[in-house]
Amino acid sequence: MKDDVTREERVDNLKGLGCSRKRVEDARFTQGKGNYVDDIKLDGMLFGDFVRSPYAHARIKSIDASAALEVPGVLAVLTADDLRPLGLHWMPTLAGDKQMVLADGKVLFQGQEVAFVVAEDRYAAADGIELVEVDYEELPVIVDPFASLKSDVILREDLVAEDGSIPAGAHGPRKHPNHIFTWEAGDKDPTAEVIANADVVVTESMYYHRTHPCPLETCGCVASMDKVNGKLTLWGTFQAPHAIRTVVSLISGIEEHNIRVISPDIGGGFGNKVGAYPGYVCSVVASIVTGKPVKWIEDRMDNLMTTAFARDYHMTGKISATKEGKITGLQCHVTADHGGFDACADPTKFPAGFMNICTGSYDIPTAYLEVDGVYTNKAPGGVSYRCSFRVTEAVYFIERMIEVLAIELDMDAAELRRINFIKKEQFPYTAALGWEYDSGDYHTAWDKALEAVDYEGLRAEQAQRVEDFKAGKTRSLMGIGLSFFTEIVGAGPVKNCDILGLGMFDSCEIRIHPTGSAIARLGTISQGQGHATTFAQILASEIGLSADSITIEEGDTDTAPYGLGTYGSRSTPVAGAATAMAGRKIRAKAQMIAAYLLEVHDDDVEFDVDRFVVKGAPERFKTMKEIAFAAYNQAIPGLEPGLEAVSYYDPPNMTYPFGAYICVMDIDVDTGVPEIRRFYALDDCGTRINPMIIEGQVHGGLTEALAVALGQEIAYDDMGNVKTGTLMDFFLPTAWEVPNYETDYTVTPSPHHPIGAKGVGESPHVGGVPCFSNAVQDAFRPFGNRHTNMPHDHWRIWQTANKLGLHG
Amino acid sequence: MSKKMHIKLNVNGKAEEFLAEPRELLIYTLRERLNITGPHIGCETSHCGACTVTINGKSVKACTMFVAQADGAEITTIEGIGGPDDLHPLQTAFKELHGLQCGYCTPGMITRATKLLEENPNPTEEDIRFGMAGNLCRCTGYQNIVKSIQAAAAEMNAAKEAAE
Numbered sequence: 001m002k003d004d005v006t007r008e009e010r011v012d013n014l015k016g017l018g019c020s021r022k023r024v025e026d027a028r029f030t031q032g033k034g035n036y037v038d039d040i041k042l043d044g045m046l047f048g049d050f051v052r053s054p055y056a057h058a059r060i061k062s063i064d065a066s067a068a069l070e071v072p073g074v075l076a077v078l079t080a081d082d083l084r085p086l087g088l089h090w091m092p093t094l095a096g097d098k099q100m101v102l103a104d105g106k107v108l109f110q111g112q113e114v115a116f117v118v119a120e121d122r123y124a125a126a127d128g129i130e131l132v133e134v135d136y137e138e139l140p141v142i143v144d145p146f147a148s149l150k151s152d153v154i155l156r157e158d159l160v161a162e163d164g165s166i167p168a169g170a171h172g173p174r175k176h177p178n179h180i181f182t183w184e185a186g187d188k189d190p191t192a193e194v195i196a197n198a199d200v201v202v203t204e205s206m207y208y209h210r211t212h213p214c215p216l217e218t219c220g221c222v223a224s225m226d227k228v229n230g231k232l233t234l235w236g237t238f239q240a241p242h243a244i245r246t247v248v249s250l251i252s253g254i255e256e257h258n259i260r261v262i263s264p265d266i267g268g269g270f271g272n273k274v275g276a277y278p279g280y281v282c283s284v285v286a287s288i289v290t291g292k293p294v295k296w297i298e299d300r301m302d303n304l305m306t307t308a309f310a311r312d313y314h315m316t317g318k319i320s321a322t323k324e325g326k327i328t329g330l331q332c333h334v335t336a337d338h339g340g341f342d343a344c345a346d347p348t349k350f351p352a353g354f355m356n357i358c359t360g361s362y363d364i365p366t367a368y369l370e371v372d373g374v375y376t377n378k379a380p381g382g383v384s385y386r387c388s389f390r391v392t393e394a395v396y397f398i399e400r401m402i403e404v405l406a407i408e409l410d411m412d413a414a415e416l417r418r419i420n421f422i423k424k425e426q427f428p429y430t431a432a433l434g435w436e437y438d439s440g441d442y443h444t445a446w447d448k449a450l451e452a453v454d455y456e457g458l459r460a461e462q463a464q465r466v467e468d469f470k471a472g473k474t475r476s477l478m479g480i481g482l483s484f485f486t487e488i489v490g491a492g493p494v495k496n497c498d499i500l501g502l503g504m505f506d507s508c509e510i511r512i513h514p515t516g517s518a519i520a521r522l523g524t525i526s527q528g529q530g531h532a533t534t535f536a537q538i539l540a541s542e543i544g545l546s547a548d549s550i551t552i553e554e555g556d557t558d559t560a561p562y563g564l565g566t567y568g569s570r571s572t573p574v575a576g577a578a579t580a581m582a583g584r585k586i587r588a589k590a591q592m593i594a595a596y597l598l599e600v601h602d603d604d605v606e607f608d609v610d611r612f613v614v615k616g617a618p619e620r621f622k623t624m625k626e627i628a629f630a631a632y633n634q635a636i637p638g639l640e641p642g643l644e645a646v647s648y649y650d651p652p653n654m655t656y657p658f659g660a661y662i663c664v665m666d667i668d669v670d671t672g673v674p675e676i677r678r679f680y681a682l683d684d685c686g687t688r689i690n691p692m693i694i695e696g697q698v699h700g701g702l703t704e705a706l707a708v709a710l711g712q713e714i715a716y717d718d719m720g721n722v723k724t725g726t727l728m729d730f731f732l733p734t735a736w737e738v739p740n741y742e743t744d745y746t747v748t749p750s751p752h753h754p755i756g757a758k759g760v761g762e763s764p765h766v767g768g769v770p771c772f773s774n775a776v777q778d779a780f781r782p783f784g785n786r787h788t789n790m791p792h793d794h795w796r797i798w799q800t801a802n803k804l805g806l807h808g
Numbered sequence: 809m810s811k812k813m814h815i816k817l818n819v820n821g822k823a824e825e826f827l828a829e830p831r832e833l834l835i836y837t838l839r840e841r842l843n844i845t846g847p848h849i850g851c852e853t854s855h856c857g858a859c860t861v862t863i864n865g866k867s868v869k870a871c872t873m874f875v876a877q878a879d880g881a882e883i884t885t886i887e888g889i890g891g892p893d894d895l896h897p898l899q900t901a902f903k904e905l906h907g908l909q910c911g912y913c914t915p916g917m918i919t920r921a922t923k924l925l926e927e928n929p930n931p932t933e934e935d936i937r938f939g940m941a942g943n944l945c946r947c948t949g950y951q952n953i954v955k956s957i958q959a960a961a962a963e964m965n966a967a968k969e970a971a972e
């Protein structure tokens with residue numbers, strides 16, 4: 001066959017791995033034709049909404065819905081008593097606890113779901129909510145986890161035995177009625193001994209405040225019970241549709257094959273949409289009760305107050321080193337505020353997520369971590385907000401400890417990092433707290449970053465600024481924020497990672513059509529990451545068909561193979577690997593077909609871009625398009641017709657993306673306003689699938705990091721009232737506050753991933769938060785600042801300056 | 809529930825007439841009554857801009873207006889800005905320059921940007937960042953949104969020049 005395109009052109013035509021392919025999703029989104037859950041409209045659809053508790057802790061004496069039921073358009077008001085006969089008034093959480101679906105005798109946090117009003121539309125539902133009378137008896141409120149562990153007030157009576165003893169929880173013994181678990185990693189006594197005998201030891205306490213992922217689209221669902229066929233369809237904002245199907249089946253008793261869960265377009269997730277919420281359960285029940293489809297959509301206040309907070313870790317660290325700055329030991333204790341129910345979204349065996357990555361990028365020989373989970377009168381959640389499980393907390397902790405150690409040693413913080421990095425030749429490296437880092441080249445990345453920003457020049461400029469400030473020539477200080485992070489993503493190996501007993505593998509199923517195009521379905525679901533674009537690229541390179549000819553479909557449990565969904569940067573490491581592996585199965589069969597068509601032995605053909613060629617005779621070949629057609633129109637001896645493959649991929653290890661970030665900030669001492677002058681971000685996510693999308697992820701992740709470090713917070717008053725329940729008080733940066741970021745990269749492929757990719761969506765958030773925070777703190781280092789807590793909003797920065805006596 | 813009002817609107821060139829409670833927010837009129845689901849809801853408190861539409865030539869957050877206040881108005885939503893056969897340069901630029909990720913803010917962003925460029929056909933980066941500050945995006949960090957708007961401005965100016 002004649003071939004008039006060059007090999008280079010053939011590679012380009014594939015739009016495979018490594019090119020900045022434009023996104024296929026964007027046509028519909030830019031024309032307002034996305035299909036998000038609130039866009040779904042079904043015949044006779046009803047709307048459900050919650051009566052929520054105004055109190056953070058109260059007993060419910062009675063609920064009277066009679067006036068609400070008089071409102072035109074209100075059809076039903078569900079309470080815990082209605083759910084009890086079905087066993088649905090409580091539901092299991094992902095963390096091995098259980099959670100009230102509707103308040104069962106008491107409420108444990110402000111905004112808790114008390115009753116579910118079902119009406120013809122959202123206005124009628126709102127009118128009904130106004131008229132549901134709930135008689136509350138207020139109880140003492142606990143918002144501080146330290147106070148909680150000393151209090152006589154028992155938050156969860158259901159977890160205390162009648163004789164007053166405290167039964168063990170899902171993660172072992174509990175030492176107080178308000179205590180959830182103690183989780184340990186590493187070596188306690190040896191670490192204590194190293195620290196006791198060290199040249200230099202620093203202790204620092206820090207609070208990583210409570211915040212919220214706050215995607216622009218809130219959570220919601222539409223439940224539709226088709227009683228004729230016995231089938232339940234549930235559309236919703238689910239980051240893990242298959243897991244939701246299994247959970248719904250387990251708690252409702254509806255057989256799993258009769259449940260179809262669909263995640264339509266999702267308007268951002270960032271961890272908010274991993275869990276199962278009372279709204280989903282109530283919508284399903286309401287649809288079964290009324291026989292009509294029921295929609296539930298959170299408003300923003302519901303979202304911020306009730307579904308999925310993140311962080312809320314009180315961390316105390318001790319780090320020891322030699323006089324020269326070589327770190328010898330690390331100790332970390334965390335008091336984790338989990339709110340009223342333990343609904344953290346972590347793999348089952350990890351109640352504090354991967355907090356045990358807190359030795360960071362450093363070769364620390366001895367370490368010990370202990371985490372205590374505690375109940376308080378705050379909303380449940382504890383999700384991974386744009387990070388793998390608790391990795392932001394871990395990285396923030398170690399990157400702050402490094403900074404305070406540098407202060408103690410009177411050393412440059414960049415140099416201190418450099419002399420403690422795990423060296424390239426140490427990989428695979430087993431850290432003191434147990435993880436095996438697959439690969440890394442930290443020194444190269446660090447040197448590249450420091451050089452790119454002229455680090456020495458910046459330090460000289462900063463020193464001059466301090467002089468000028470002291471001389472009264474300026475009121476502005478300069479901070480240089482450094483951060484070097486190692487992420488741990490791609491959960492994960494089934495041997496140690498599961499959610500509710502479901503192993504955290506992922507999957508891909510491919511069908512090649514006769515004319516040489518294809519559809520691939522995955523167990524993941526995009527929430528803006530561009531899977532339809534990038535997974536097609538992976539596949540294009542594996543099977544030699546253009547990415548433009550490959551449809552990627554996710555999110556429909558009736559058609560997609562089982563998978564654990566998209567969060568914790570697991571799509572590329574796990575489903576991306578499954579895609580490549582399924583592609584390789586296609587290729588293996590294609591090779592046999594090609595050999596048959598070319599009348600040579602299987603081993604005598606080899607794959608080249610978009611075809612199989614006869615070895616040594618490149619003019620003899622069959623393109624993948626020809627092979628696809630042959631699969632359907634030729635009877636090939638020994639081969640079944642068709643060209644399909646499926647792969648379930650259980651990763652042998654996590655992947656460990658890393659990066660080096662540097663932020664230059666000017667701070668107005670008198671107003672507390674920080675101005676980000678420069679932000680340089682070097683990411684190493686292994687093999688780069690689509691550089692355009694990687695950069696977009698970095699911009700977005702850094703902006704979410706900026707938000708968290710510089711102002712975003714879910715704050716409570718002493719009565720358990722949420723003080724930041726609207727976008728007026730909850731900081732989301734606008735275009736005006738956000739800088740332009742400089743992105744850069746190195747490439748250290750993962751040795752165990754089929755294409756060497758590691759995942760990138762969350763790295764910028766994980767590495768960004770400490771970088772912004774360190775910049776603020778570094779500005780005040782010359783004046784005696786060691787550590788101040790985030791969020792560094794203008795007021796807090798001003799207070800720091802004031803405390804250091806910089807206001808004259 | 810209050811008495812219904814007789815409302816007339818012109819949305820994307822189409823006359824609409826119906827009875828509605830005056831308290832109905834315009835965003836629900838558009839999305840639920842008229843099935844125009846391009847404008848989205850991110851807050852209902854005027855902070856996020858996902859619901860941005862153009863009313864009588866001005867950018868308006870449709871969650872902030874009662875339908876009664878919009879009686880007689882001319883409204884343009886993303887659906888009226890450009891479709892498969894006549895994409896607006898902004899729609900093309902957002903796609904070309906990766907100005908969106910989840911797409912939830914995008915209809916509001918683009919609708920707002922059409923007005924911004926009408927008011928100021930040659931905006932600086934600062935003008936854009938300031939003029940778009942009423943529209944929140946949680947995904948992109950704005951960098952590529954700014955670039956997309958700059959590119960669309962250049963494209964539109966070039967087209968205008970060519971036509972003159």
Ligand code: FES
Pocket residue numbers: 848849850851852853854855856857858859860869870871872
């Ligand atoms: S929904 Fe209108 S501004 Fe947010």
Ligand code: FES
Pocket residue numbers: 216267268528907908909910911912913914944945946947948
């Ligand atoms: S693209 Fe997701 S909010 Fe802007």
